Amino acid sequence: MSIKILTIDDSKTIRLIVAKAFKPFDCVVLEAENGVVGLAAASREKPDLILLDYTMPVMDGFEVLARLRSDPDLKSTPVIMLTAEAGRDTVIRIAQLGVRDYLIKPFKGELLIERVGRVVDLKPRAAVEKKHKRFDDPITILVADDKPAILAQVCSGLADTPWKVISADQPGKALDYCMGNEVDLVLASLTLTNDGAFMLLQSLRGYANTASVPLLGLSVRTATADQTRAQQAGFVGIITKPIEPAELKAKICRTLGLETSYKYFQQRDGALAITLPKEFHPGLAHEVSTNLESQLISTVDAGGDKLIIDLQSVESATLPVIELIISVIQAASKLSLRFAVVGTEATKNQCRSFQETETWPFAGSFEQALALLK
Amino acid sequence: MNDQIEKIDRLTREAVKEVFQSMLSMEVNPEPPTPLPADPAGQIIGSVGFIGEANGILYLYADMCFARVITGRMLDISEPEVDSGEMVTDAIGELSNMVAGYLKARLCSGGSPCTLTIPSVVRGQQLSVEGSAQVIRRIIGFRNCKHHLLAEVLLKDSAQRNS
Numbered sequence: 001m002s003i004k005i006l007t008i009d010d011s012k013t014i015r016l017i018v019a020k021a022f023k024p025f026d027c028v029v030l031e032a033e034n035g036v037v038g039l040a041a042a043s044r045e046k047p048d049l050i051l052l053d054y055t056m057p058v059m060d061g062f063e064v065l066a067r068l069r070s071d072p073d074l075k076s077t078p079v080i081m082l083t084a085e086a087g088r089d090t091v092i093r094i095a096q097l098g099v100r101d102y103l104i105k106p107f108k109g110e111l112l113i114e115r116v117g118r119v120v121d122l123k124p125r126a127a128v129e130k131k132h133k134r135f136d137d138p139i140t141i142l143v144a145d146d147k148p149a150i151l152a153q154v155c156s157g158l159a160d161t162p163w164k165v166i167s168a169d170q171p172g173k174a175l176d177y178c179m180g181n182e183v184d185l186v187l188a189s190l191t192l193t194n195d196g197a198f199m200l201l202q203s204l205r206g207y208a209n210t211a212s213v214p215l216l217g218l219s220v221r222t223a224t225a226d227q228t229r230a231q232q233a234g235f236v237g238i239i240t241k242p243i244e245p246a247e248l249k250a251k252i253c254r255t256l257g258l259e260t261s262y263k264y265f266q267q268r269d270g271a272l273a274i275t276l277p278k279e280f281h282p283g284l285a286h287e288v289s290t291n292l293e294s295q296l297i298s299t300v301d302a303g304g305d306k307l308i309i310d311l312q313s314v315e316s317a318t319l320p321v322i323e324l325i326i327s328v329i330q331a332a333s334k335l336s337l338r339f340a341v342v343g344t345e346a347t348k349n350q351c352r353s354f355q356e357t358e359t360w361p362f363a364g365s366f367e368q369a370l371a372l373l374k
Numbered sequence: 375m376n377d378q379i380e381k382i383d384r385l386t387r388e389a390v391k392e393v394f395q396s397m398l399s400m401e402v403n404p405e406p407p408t409p410l411p412a413d414p415a416g417q418i419i420g421s422v423g424f425i426g427e428a429n430g431i432l433y434l435y436a437d438m439c440f441a442r443v444i445t446g447r448m449l450d451i452s453e454p455e456v457d458s459g460e461m462v463t464d465a466i467g468e469l470s471n472m473v474a475g476y477l478k479a480r481l482c483s484g485g486s487p488c489t490l491t492i493p494s495v496v497r498g499q500q501l502s503v504e505g506s507a508q509v510i511r512r513i514i515g516f517r518n519c520k521h522h523l524l525a526e527v528l529l530k531d532s533a534q535r536n537s
Contacts, residue, residue, distance in 0.1 A: 010492070012460065013468040016449050055471070055490050084475025085490060104479075105472045106396035 003027035003120050006047035008038030008064060009082065010056040014105075018051060018082075021109040022116075024209060026123045035059025039067055042074050048120050052099075054083035054090065065097045078119045082107070113209075123212050134259040140164045140182060141252070144174040144200055145189035145218060150241065154187065157245030163252075171196040175203045178210045184256055187239060189218045190226045201234055214255050218243075250283015261291035269370055271306035272299040272337070274328060276321065278313045285324050292331055300335050307332045308369045311343035317350040322357055340369035378529075379510060382481075386514045386525050389476035390434075393469060398447040400518055407515035410522055412500075413437035418462065419496045419503070420470030426488025428481035430529035432474040433503055434466065440521040441466055467493035473525065481529075503528075 005027050007018045012033070019029045030045055032038035036059050042050060050068070054061035061081060068074045081094050081102035094102055101115050116122065133139065143154050146169040155165050166183070168174035171192060177183065186204070188197035197217060204210040217230040221240040230238065236255050239248055253260050264287065266273040272295055277284065299307075309325055311317065329339055340361045341351070351357040363369035387404050394400045410417060415438035423431040436444065445465040446453045456462065471493045482488035505511045505528045516523040 011464055011468040011471070013445075013448060013465045020450055055492060057492055084471045085478070089488070105468075105475060106393045108396055 003049070003122065004030060004045055004047040005049050005051060005116070005120075006030045006032060006038065006041055006045065007051040007082075008032045008035060008041075008056070008061070009051070009053035010034055011053070014053065014082065017109070018112070021112050022122075024125055025113075026125045027120075035061065035064035035067075038064055042068065042077065043071070046073070047077060049116060050077055050079045051082050051116075052079050054081055054085045054094070062093060062097070065094070065099065069097055080115060080119065082112075117211075124209050133256065135253060135263060136162060137258070138162050138164060139184040139252075139256065139258075140166060141185045141187060142166045142168060142174055142177060142183045143187045143218075144168050144171060144192065144197065145187070146170070146192060147189070150189065150218060150243070153241075153243040154248065157243055157248045158252075161249065171200040171203070174200055175210075178204060178213060179207065183210075183213055185252060186213055186215045187218055188215055188235075190223065190230055191219070197230070197235075198233055205234065216251060216255060244281075246279060246281035247283060250281055250286065254283065254286065260287045261295060264288055265291060265295045267299060267302065267304070268366070270302075270304045271308050271370060271373070272296065272304060272332075273308045273310055273366065275310040275312075276314050276324075278315050280314070280318060280321050280324075282320075285320065288324060289327065292328060296332055296335050296337065299337065305337055306370070306373045307337045307339040308366060308373075309339065309341045310366065311341060311347050314343070314347060317343075317347045317357075322351070322354060326356060338373050340372045342366055342369050379512065382510065382512050382527055382529060383514060385477050385480050386432075386473075386512065386527055389473045390514070390516055390523070390525050392476060393472045394518075397469070397472065398444060400444075400447055402516040402518045402523060405515040405517045405522075407513040407524055408522070410435060410437050410524065413439050415439065416497055416499050417501050418466050419501055420466040420493055421496070422467075422470045422474035422493045423491035424474055424478040424482070424488055425491065426478075426482055428478070428488060428529065430477075430481070430509075430527060432470060432477060433524075433526040433528075434470045434473060435501070435524040435526065436466065437522075438462070438497075440518075440523060443521060444469065463495045463497075467495045470495075477527065 005022060007015050007029060009015050010033055015031045022029050030041055032041045034056050052061045052064055065079060078100040081099050084105040100119050103112060103115055141163055143151050143165060145151055151167045158165060166177060168177055188200055190197050201215050204213055214236045217235040217238045218241060219227050219238050227238045237251055239251060264274055314321060332339055340363055342363050342365060348362045351360055361372055363372050391402060394402045417437050418441045420434045421431055441462050442453055442456045445456045445462045448465045474490055478488055478490055510529045513524055513526045
């Protein structure tokens, strides 16, 4: 849920500056031009934070603060005073009424964000919006690694995506780029000199606009101590080297919550079609399982009663593939969906050799599978 | 007396430079005060008073052309987006408020109550302010490229106030 910030200031200029300062963040800025309007807005909207001017007509900031503190519903709402009144007497009066902080005008937008960020959890709007992004949307990935070969592996692994890969061979350069550009994800080598990856993580967490950029660590498979340390420090996951493209893509999708279901699920002719790709990878099982229930429910809701599992592209019906399909069929059977499998002769023969799969109804095409289920 | 005048001049220079730097990311440099160049769109004066241990009033003078530039920088919008009405008035009022706040905090540092008034803004052609003879009156000029700004401080002489 978005953070609600109420700015009570008689100056429209200041209200506009505040609203602009918080535009990059997932918050709603409510405005009130004086204390009376501000108190009414606070009662109605229950903001997470109030930015309060001191000198105002109608009712000054001091009185607003006193009334807030005497209202049981609002007394714990944090208040930051935003004032041109830098005098000691004013500051003492304000402090006595319990403000969380105060900012003397003139102030820089960055300072306002920093102070507010200490009181409420500011999340960049882009980070919230990206949860709704799809796999085929453009995203920006920064690779912080001083080894060109690793960068080449990442670029090659992601070549079939519309994602933009930026490289930085030093943590400082990576931080500079993140501060000036929208970055969705950072891949940082855990072997950067002087604990560079960990320093980068700390630096990014220190700024409100980069605090929620997720980091994945790049590490050789056997460096388990580094990997554990990274995850304890706040890395959301590890990509092991040599980089496996399918694993890389799956971890990026999972980290960014990218919508991938459209790649596998399709509602067609009253049936839910699940198409598995050529190569199986652990991320695939996760992506299918995550979206399965909602897709099955949508099918039933729309009047559908069939499930068709398309294995035509699958290279080999290995055990993990079979396990995935069994879990899909079990979930479908709970909603009374009937199923058929589309596959090549080779896949069909492989399935016939397992007790659990020998009775699966196979068809050569989607249309034949539909006919089979009529 | 001379010390007080020097202090007012120094604080005014600091205040205006600081406010322009922080809020507008704009450098202004002191220059000898000269009348503002004629602007067909007129002039604007923002004023804020401070009452308490020190009693005075600050005026900021600018022509409308510079006032629009200031407003655009303050709100981070392009100049054509600046409307000449409320937007400029409010921005100049707020700028005056900040400069006066800076001055007040340093002139009234003894701990006695001192309060800022609400900003007021006047527009017109060839505006000037007349102070009474019993006040200290200082005018500092500022320049940013082709633009000029005047900051005027009227301060009740502490000797007068105590009498």
